[in-house]
Amino acid sequence: MWSARAAGILLYIMVLSLLSGISGMASDNNPVIYDYSPYFLVYKDGSVKRLKAEEQTPAGLDPLTNVDSKDIRISADVSAHIYLPPININSNSTKLSLILYFRGGGFCIFSSASPIVHRHLNGLTAVSSSIILSVDYRRAPEHHIPVQYDDCWAALEWVASHRSDAGTILLDPYFWGKNLTASEKTADPVLRKKLDQLWGMICPESTAGNDDPRVNPLAAGAPSLADLGCTRMLLCTSEKDAMRDRALMYYEALTKGSEWRGTAELYEAAGEDHEFYLNHPDSNSTAKLRARIAAFLT
Structure with a gap:
């Protein structure tokens, strides 16, 4: 007793x-x-x-693609996964593209160690024969904007300090606005409501709401697209994505409504929805997307 x-x-x-x-x-x-x-x-x-524990996939050699990855520390607050393709990168004749990858998830969910993100980047690394640096910025809502932008900028500066040649930035952007587009109006109502409320949650001090230039690059007061520092751009979207029209509007503004002197290309995955490449990593559409990105790098 x-x-x-x-x-x-x-x-x-x-x-x-x-x-x-x-x-x-x-x-x-x-x-x-x-x-x-x-x-x-x-x-x-x-x-x-x-609400739930997040599954994590440790960095290391992927048996399916022979891509190797490891964790690195960029600063006290920013870490990353670096992915190395299955070729001899020590050869003096081998020059690889470097992709700086900022994942999606509305700044709130996923990490480089999330299984669906990790698997996608293993596949993209293998197909493109590129080195990929996937940045783990501090997440909202625990950390508000502009923390995420600052962390990503710190990663860009870190890369620039270690490499003199130009690389590639692969960004999963979250664009929105006060006035809904046609693709947003036809989206799932639950998803649309969450997306419509998202910016106010991750950037509560914003006075412009969903037309804040940091989330709507075409809003009044947004920086001029003519000042973009890159000379080439590939915009990828999918036919059934709620944010499809935002990508098309950005492409139109870039190529027809601005004085940007670069070259932009548009790729649309027919019949696919938001983040199909994460949810269906072995599909033909995902293979085509990876091949298109790889072709852009050459």
Whole structure:
């Protein structure tokens, strides 16, 4: 039979466990103001509750592609996965493209170690024979904009300090705006609502809302596209993506409505939806997308 002391300790542990559970729950004074299920909840007091443990794939040799990867530290706050293609990179005659990769997920979800991201980058590295640096910026909503932009810029500066030649930036952009496009209006209503609320959640101090130039590069007051520092650009979208029209509008503004002197190309995956290359890594459409990116690098 348990002693009174043991019973007291058990009761103390149970109370602590109960209080811990209560602290992560909504109340009348601290309601949920943003429900991004199944990933996280944001409460009125600014606290965040992640709803599930995230599966992580460790860096290392991938047996399917022979791509090798490892973790590196860029700064105290920024880390990355670096992917090396299955060729002799020590050969003096071998010159590889470098892709600086900023993943999608609305700045809120996924990491380089997320299985779907890791698998995609293993495949892209193998097909393109490129070195890929996948940046792990600090995530919202725990960290608000501009932290993510600052972290990505720190990664770009780190790459520039280690390489003199021009590389390639592969960006999964999140573009939005106050006025919905046709593709956004026909999107799943639940997804559309979450996307429409997303910017206000990750950048609560913004006064322009969804027409903030940091999320809508075509909004009033946005920097001139003529000032883009690159000379070539490949924009990729998919036919059924809710954000498809944003990509088309950006392409049109870039090629017909600006004084940018570079060359832009547009690729659209027929019949595919948002992030199909992550959800269907072995599909023909994903293979075509990777091949198109690889061709752009040559």
